[in-house]
Amino acid sequence: MEQTKAWVDRAARELGVDDEIEVEELLLLTRDVAHQVTRPAAPLTTYLVGVAVARGMALDDARAAVARCLTEWEPIAED
Secondary structure, eight states: OOHHHHHHHHHHHHTOOOOOOHHHHHHHHHHHHHHHTOOOHHHHHHHHHEEEEETTOOOOHHHHHHHHHHHHHHOOOOO
């Protein structure tokens, strides 16, 4: 986890992000999406959460919205 936090801190500085990054909470959200939807949906969902937060939504509200989506998610049958 130390390596991950160091990377996130470095990338955040490079991107001009001053906010405290809740690494563990975001990783849990990403894990849940990967396991309940699909793996490729996980980083895309994390990106969407970031966009929502950048547009003014509180991180807790964005995480709660994704959690609601997960509880209501019905997988699409694959052929």
